[in-house]
Amino acid sequence: MDDLYGVIGDPIAHSMSPVMHNAAFHDAGIQASYGRLHVVPSELPDAIKGIRALGLRGINVTVPHKTAVMPLLDEIDPLAASIGAVNTIVNREGKLIGYNTDGLGFVEGLKKDIQGDLSSKKVLIIGAGGAAKAIYFTLASLGVRNIDITNRSDDKAFDMIDSCPVDIESQYCKLQEAELKLHQYDIVIQTTSIGMFPAAEESPIRVDRVKTGAVFSDIIYNPLKTSFLRQAEQHGAVIQNGIDMFVYQGALAFTKWTGITPNTELMKNIVLKQLGG
Structure with a gap:
């Protein structure tokens, strides 16, 4: 079975993270699937429970959940704690750790x-x-x-x-x-x-x-x-x-999940293609 990853947000249909990360997983030879997960604010606590229960390996977090998700996690990286926002969650054997790779x-x-x-x-x-x-x-x-x-x-x-x-x-x-x-x-x-x-x-x-x-x-x-x-x-x-910021924050999340540095040029080209640029 493929490892499962995703991005949570509200709205989320516009997110280009799935196409970027799925291409990076394929290029790295990793059997994994990454999808969009529409989570409204009132359902965020249940969504985090679902991540644990289903064993999702990693999650990206976008608006409006970057701050609200923090008290629901087991550990927060010091930089993310000082910023007051998490955009990346690593599931380490059931322990959810929050990071911020935006900066x-x-x-x-x-x-x-x-x-x-x-x-x-x-x-x-x-x-x-x-x-x-x-x-x-x-x-x-x-x-x-x-x-x-x-x-x-x-x-x-x-x-x-x-x-x-x-x-x-x-x-x-x-x-x-x-x-x-x-x-x-x-x-x-x-x-x-x-x-x-x-x-x-x-x-x-x-x-x-x-x-x-x-x-x-x-x-x-x-x-x-x-x-x-x-x-x-x-x-x-x-x-x-903002293409580079989007690609590199995603690449840093990818590395935290897998320990592998992805092909950022491939990721960038995928995003540019999606944007028609």
């Missing part, structure tokens, strides 16, 4: 476009939601010392800065202020849903001040090139969309 997946994708030491870069994160927090805490844990936050509301940004488990230099700046000092940053990371299909022409900030050689990243991957990225590219930035 590490983002950084893994970021590295290919970074020149020099990542820890020396000055970073701006746009947004203060769950993805922003995962990226922020992960960068801080990897030694990046200077990370600023801009967001529509300041409460969530200040909460994120105050709760960071690593002592770094961080400032909150309003969106208009961020636009004016954008040229100061080596890396600018857009983590909000602004610019996602079908509202692809929207951008969280105006991008017309870009430091030479700066990397502008948008975690959105539909469309593949948001208005934010188009503006940055026009002003000479190196740009990257």
